[in-house]
Amino acid sequence: MPEKFKFAxxxxxxxxxxxxxxxxxxxxxxxxxxxxxxxxxxxxLDFKDKDLEAIPDGGVTVGFYNGAVRNxxxxxxxxxxxxxxxxxxxxxxCAQMGGIPSLGNFWTTEEIAHRMYDTVPSVVNPEGTRPxxxxxxxxxxLTLPRAMERxxxxxxxxxxxYYLPGCPPQVKWIVAAVEAVAxxxxxxxxxxxxxxxxxxxxxxxxxxxxxxxxxxxxxHLVENDPEKCLLEQGIMCCGPATRDGCEAACVVAGQGCRxxxxxxxxxxxxxxxxxxxxxxLVIADTQxxxxxxxxxxxxxxxxxxxxxxxxxxxxxxxxERKDDDE
Amino acid sequence: xxxxxxxxxxxxxxxxxxxxxxxxxxxxxNAYLQIPELRGFEQFCVxxxxxxxxxxxxxxCGV
Ligand code: SF4
Ligand code: SF4
Ligand code: SF4
Numbered sequence: 001m002p003e004k005f006k007f008a009x010x011x012x013x014x015x016x017x018x019x020x021x022x023x024x025x026x027x028x029x030x031x032x033x034x035x036x037x038x039x040x041x042x043x044x045l046d047f048k049d050k051d052l053e054a055i056p057d058g059g060v061t062v063g064f065y066n067g068a069v070r071n072x073x074x075x076x077x078x079x080x081x082x083x084x085x086x087x088x089x090x091x092x093x094c095a096q097m098g099g100i101p102s103l104g105n106f107w108t109t110e111e112i113a114h115r116m117y118d119t120v121p122s123v124v125n126p127e128g129t130r131p132x133x134x135x136x137x138x139x140x141x142l143t144l145p146r147a148m149e150r151x152x153x154x155x156x157x158x159x160x161x162y163y164l165p166g167c168p169p170q171v172k173w174i175v176a177a178v179e180a181v182a183x184x185x186x187x188x189x190x191x192x193x194x195x196x197x198x199x200x201x202x203x204x205x206x207x208x209x210x211x212x213x214x215x216x217x218x219x220h221l222v223e224n225d226p227e228k229c230l231l232e233q234g235i236m237c238c239g240p241a242t243r244d245g246c247e248a249a250c251v252v253a254g255q256g257c258r259x260x261x262x263x264x265x266x267x268x269x270x271x272x273x274x275x276x277x278x279x280x281l282v283i284a285d286t287q288x289x290x291x292x293x294x295x296x297x298x299x300x301x302x303x304x305x306x307x308x309x310x311x312x313x314x315x316x317x318x319x320e321r322k323d324d325d326e
Numbered sequence: 327x328x329x330x331x332x333x334x335x336x337x338x339x340x341x342x343x344x345x346x347x348x349x350x351x352x353x354x355x356n357a358y359l360q361i362p363e364l365r366g367f368e369q370f371c372v373x374x375x376x377x378x379x380x381x382x383x384x385x386x387c388g389v
Contacts (some may be wrong), residue, residue, distance in 0.1 A: 015339065113364070144359065145362050
């Protein structure tokens with residue numbers, strides 16, 4: 001029998017959903033067990049940094065990194081995973097493009113900290129205590145990593161070989177990735193392991209391809225026609241700019257897509273593509289009328305960059321922008 | 327004082343570390359639980375449409 005592969009799973013600024021998705025592959029996990037030994041997975045087994053550090057460089061066949069890069073320890077983990085892994089996979093929307101944590105990139109880390117530690121209603125902190133990277137407790141020193149100035153996608157910190165998109169990635173694409181590793185038939189570097197079209201192409205709702213929107217509506221305030229495209233009914237949906245592969249899961253469940261699979265191959269900036277897709281659906285004779293309709297869309301940046309603000313081309317951060325050293 | 331550090335606390339989602347200090351007799355003098363993470367949900371939910379919040383906050387913990 002050939003030597004078994006070695007897999008490592010690294011959680012960073014994540015929610016654990018990506019790791020539940022791995023467990024959700026059900027009996028395929030037996031195939032994984034046949035194919036590979038898990039050499040690092042602290043969410044599931046008692047692994048520490050030293051266990052990964054002890055593996056020779058390149059000793060991990062495939063490293064799966066989930067979560068955004070938010071603090072200095074995440075940066076260390078990203079670099080360590082790159083060093084140890086022959087193939088590094090950005091697993092899930094957070095690793096691919098910042099994910100939900102990168103919504104914080106609208107603010108500086110100081111503004112976020114001020115809210116969290118000073119003004120949030122559930123916090124009483126009259127002395128303004130904040131986390132410190134070192135603290136001299138009476139018994140000895142305590143240390144913490146430092147929060148970076150914003151969230152980063154994995155490939156903004158280290159070189160990435162493949163992307164498994166989604167929040168979390170879906171079972172069929174995790175299985176496809178495992179099968180590609182097993183067969184040795186890996187796709188070209190940089191491939192996003194999912195569909196190659198847009199969510200609209202998989203969506204069962206009917207589109208008329210004609211201009212439709214005369215006003216935007218909030219989904220809970222109207223009854224929508226379950227057969228018809230949400231966007232054409234004036235309900236926000238990110239399907240036109242989002243990569244397919246999820247079988248339009250949210251839309252089938254009655255909600256607009258929020259773009260968790262990231263942009264399609266030919267889209268650089270999700271927001272730019274969505275803005276033009278939406279503008280092309282608006283019925284308006286004058287620019288003022290178009291602006292009035294588009295103005296009804298509350299929080300466009302929060303829709304356009306729901307899962308990908310770290311990779312947006314916009315410089316969106318408010319407040320005094322600081323840069324990270326690395 | 328001797329320090330035992332458990333970092334990360336494994337087999338859970340979310341990061342945590344524990345520092346336990348032992349005195350000369352080997353008894354626990356004090357222990358600290360530290361949460362090294364910062365996300366900012368408290369801030370970045372502000373201003374979002376309320377119907378969107380149930381699609382954002384599940385990403386605090388997906389287990
Ligand atoms: S991509 Fe989604 S499921 Fe995965 S860690 Fe990020 S928030 Fe959680
Ligand atoms: S915009 Fe949304 S609802 Fe309309 S076809 Fe595309 S995915 Fe379906
Ligand atoms: S419909 Fe959109 S938000 Fe929902 S799972 Fe698919 S890509 Fe993600």
